[in-house]
Amino acid sequence: MSQKISEERMAKFRSIVNQYKSDIIIHPIMRGGVIPDNVQKMLIDEGWMKVGYTICYNCIEGRSSLISKPPVDEFLPMVADFFHGDLAEHTFGSRVAQFAVMKTIADGISKEGSKKFTKVVLTDPLCHYTTAIAAEMSGLRLSEVPHSGHPEYKVKAEDFVNKIESIKKDTGKLPGLIALTHVEPYYGNLNPVREVGKIAKDYGIPYMVNAAYTAGIFPIDMKDLQADFLTVSAHKSMASLGPLGFLITGQDWGRKAFQKSTIKADWTGRTFGKKVPNLFGCSVGGLPLISAMYSFYHIADRVKRWEVELEKARWFASEMEKIDSIMLIGERPHNHHLMHFETPIFWEISKHHKRRGFFLAEDIMKRRIVGLHRGLSKHFKISLYGLSWQEVSKVRDAFYEIAKRYVDEFELDYELPSTE
Amino acid sequence: MSQKISEERMAKFRSIVNQYKSDIIIHPIMRGGVIPDNVQKMLIDEGWMKVGYTICYNCIEGRSSLISKPPVDEFLPMVADFFHGDLAEHTFGSRVAQFAVMKTIADGISKEGSKKFTKVVLTDPLCHYTTAIAAEMSGLRLSEVPHSGHPEYKVKAEDFVNKIESIKKDTGKLPGLIALTHVEPYYGNLNPVREVGKIAKDYGIPYMVNAAYTAGIFPIDMKDLQADFLTVSAHKSMASLGPLGFLITGQDWGRKAFQKSTIKADWTGRTFGKKVPNLFGCSVGGLPLISAMYSFYHIADRVKRWEVELEKARWFASEMEKIDSIMLIGERPHNHHLMHFETPIFWEISKHHKRRGFFLAEDIMKRRIVGLHRGLSKHFKISLYGLSWQEVSKVRDAFYEIAKRYVDEFELDYELPSTE
Numbered sequence A, B: 001m002s003q004k005i006s007e008e009r010m011a012k013f014r015s016i017v018n019q020y021k022s023d024i025i026i027h028p029i030m031r032g033g034v035i036p037d038n039v040q041k042m043l044i045d046e047g048w049m050k051v052g053y054t055i056c057y058n059c060i061e062g063r064s065s066l067i068s069k070p071p072v073d074e075f076l077p078m079v080a081d082f083f084h085g086d087l088a089e090h091t092f093g094s095r096v097a098q099f100a101v102m103k104t105i106a107d108g109i110s111k112e113g114s115k116k117f118t119k120v121v122l123t124d125p126l127c128h129y130t131t132a133i134a135a136e137m138s139g140l141r142l143s144e145v146p147h148s149g150h151p152e153y154k155v156k157a158e159d160f161v162n163k164i165e166s167i168k169k170d171t172g173k174l175p176g177l178i179a180l181t182h183v184e185p186y187y188g189n190l191n192p193v194r195e196v197g198k199i200a201k202d203y204g205i206p207y208m209v210n211a212a213y214t215a216g217i218f219p220i221d222m223k224d225l226q227a228d229f230l231t232v233s234a235h236k237s238m239a240s241l242g243p244l245g246f247l248i249t250g251q252d253w254g255r256k257a258f259q260k261s262t263i264k265a266d267w268t269g270r271t272f273g274k275k276v277p278n279l280f281g282c283s284v285g286g287l288p289l290i291s292a293m294y295s296f297y298h299i300a301d302r303v304k305r306w307e308v309e310l311e312k313a314r315w316f317a318s319e320m321e322k323i324d325s326i327m328l329i330g331e332r333p334h335n336h337h338l339m340h341f342e343t344p345i346f347w348e349i350s351k352h353h354k355r356r357g358f359f360l361a362e363d364i365m366k367r368r369i370v371g372l373h374r375g376l377s378k379h380f381k382i383s384l385y386g387l388s389w390q391e392v393s394k395v396r397d398a399f400y401e402i403a404k405r406y407v408d409e410f411e412l413d414y415e416l417p418s419t420e
Helices: A005-016 A037-045 A072-082 A094-112 A129-137 A158-170 A195-205 A251-257 A286-320 A342-354 A356-366 A389-409 B007-014 B037-045 B073-083 B094-112 B127-136 B158-171 B193-203 B251-257 B285-320 B344-354 B356-366 B391-408
Strands: A087-091 A117-123 A143-144 A174-181 A205-208 A229-233 A245-249 A326-328 A338-342 A379-384 B087-091 B117-123 B141-144 B174-181 B207-208 B229-233 B245-249 B327-330 B339-344 B381-382
Touching: A005 B073, A037 A286, A037 B094, A072 A087, A072 A286, A072 B007, A087 A094, A094 A117, A094 A129, A094 A205, A094 A229, A094 A245, A094 B127, A117 A129, A117 A158, A117 B327, A129 A174, A143 A158, A158 A174, A158 A379, A195 A205, A205 B007, A229 B007, A245 B158, A251 B193, A251 B207, A286 A338, A286 A389, A286 B007, A286 B285, A342 A356, A342 B245, A342 B327, A356 A389, A389 B327, B073 B087, B073 B245, B073 B285, B073 B356, B087 B094, B094 B117, B094 B174, B094 B207, B094 B251, B117 B127, B127 B141, B141 B193, B141 B251, B141 B381, B158 B174, B158 B193, B158 B229, B174 B193, B229 B285, B245 B251, B245 B285, B285 B339, B327 B381, B344 B356
Parallel strands: A117 A143, A117 A174, A174 A205, A205 A229, B117 B141, B117 B174, B174 B207, B207 B229
Antiparallel strands: A087 A245, A229 A245, A326 A338, A338 A379, B087 B245, B229 B245, B327 B339, B339 B381
16 A cells, blocks of 8 residues: 555645746746746647646657657757757757767767777866766766856867867877857856867867757857757746757767667567657657747747847846946856856845845845845846846846845945935 | 748747647546646646746755755655655656666666676566666666466566576576566556565565556555665656656665766866756756646545546446457456557458548547547557546447447448447
8 A cells, every 4th residue: 555644744735835926037047948928828728737748649659759749740850940950859858968968979989999089078167067967877077178267267169179189198089079068057158169169070079069048048050050969958948848958969960869779678579669768768748848839939039139138138237236346257248148246245244134145035035036046145146038128127126225225224335326 | 040940830839729628538648647627727826837947946955856945855755655665756757767777777787797686677578668768778688577478468476586597597697677567558467566576575686666657546555565666657647747757765775876976077176966867967847846746635545546446447348348349458357547458340440441540549539539549440558547437438438339330331240239
């Protein structure tokens, strides 16, 4: 028998409320994944939430990417085209797409006993943790190029050459993969993706661009970047429910990454020739994949309006820096909606505040703005992507008001912009 | 630049309709994943569909299983308790849970250069394809015990002893894992999970039970089965949106399967000590995980009513067998809601019908019943789990009517039950 769970213990899960449902979201991992109202409405009205395997009513082939009703089999080629790749498969997120890439690379090196490549992924020093985890899962080591340090943390393309040469000197071989984060998740810096693509091509090293924060936010052309693999997060930057991502590849690498299953069971002789091992056989899809199909039009449209979004971010940064001591970290001018601020003023306030570092996230939440990392006051990350100018101003005003309140209350010595 | 996608090409994705939204679902992979109406309502009313990373508003630790608002960190221990395991983590489905298990086993053998175990998974001959794919992904071979063949396809526990001995004779070692499908997905046979658990224990072989079709359907007690790992599909049998599953383990194996990341980036020295590589760092969760929390009460309740559901299945099978030539395949009496029928009568009809094998799924869909595999008429799988008796009768009537219509139309020689 299953164990009996008390009514009392279960009860709280039935009534979980979302206290943030009407709030302005400023969490950088969320802004690109906000679902348009009309997409939410379609998902509800069409009853796609009725069942877990909601995309599988008409599955004939046994793999969600081959389903024609709804037209997943037309959607994926369109996603590939959109990013100027050859092949696309949906995944459980960019993390699984990256794993599929790394596993392809690692298996290739293992099987062929490569004389050319060693089991090292060369990456940027601010790559997302999922890049490191995918390497770890695949038995690859992680080697980084340097960044320029505080306050810009910039990465230079030429350091990839230096590091490749150094790896070559140490091992006699080239790194098996260059994995570059399109925009890194710490400071929102746009990496030199095109230049590194050229370097990768010159050395003949496979090249992956992790565009989890950018694909669906601003225009990306894989061929222009000379990328062999593009990894994308639909819940992070394609206005989709999670978990969902895409792996987009060129023709040759796609054949390897999306190779069909070859395992054979010994007694029945069963084989599974439609299934793709690197995608766990079939990537399920479910409601997230339907949301991505509904949202695609919105995505294709919004990437054209990236400049307006960037203007919002830059305006907000300049407004924030009017508060004494606050500084935007990362490259200037800034090229992405993810912003990282150092905020000594809030750090100082936290020393006087009874809620310590929690005051900042809590105070801003009282203003119906959600997404600051709780507990942080010395520095924080924020995004205003897709918010209206009015909402952007509201967020700015919230920081101004909080700063003013405590500077007055604790009689601190900071100059503040006017808040009327 | 991203490539321009024509309005025309995009348009169809904006308006995808779900033509089955009011239909009775009889697809075996769907019935256990039907979302209760009140759960759908909560998901909508609480605005959880507003954003992709919907569970992450209050993420502090950087892993969704550690989030306390909403209380994922209390939910997972409750899931573990429910199945009488020690540790539980959510995954992107049972397929990923199985992969985590197999990878744990494979890594263990690789690292320790095991004298005791060889890289073989011993499984049942009707295991789900995801078991095979997880083995393939982890570099394990797949070895099967036999089944009894048509029409029951039963698996005997003692054959696991035979196969273990045969592997031992061939390799000098034991299989690294016994992976048994609780109820197999071809005929809905309940495998001898307890007996095999004892065998695994006697030999000291790690033991995984894949309960993708049963956990959340009927009571399961890991300790009673002596299972080290239980893999579960929430979208298949826990009334949840997909993709979502769980891996439940005992204490010792959990420590290995859920081991934290140890990779270290060489230049920054970054480490990722909260992340679990076998779960891609963090399993995201998203809307599916919230649906699972809302549905849990329903799950805990419905497993108590399994006997009523089984009665429905058995009644339906006996009613179907009143149609001349139709036979339930698999064990008798039947012990699961997944039923597999051989239907020579429909195969015969398909030879006369202009829609060939497609007539059956199409005709039943005209009656607002969805989920038969399109194109199959010689045999099919079906489930009525969770349907009302009235709906079950309606499905029965539909098959009776279709049989009668074409037996009359094509003047075939089959005896049919009365349909009034």
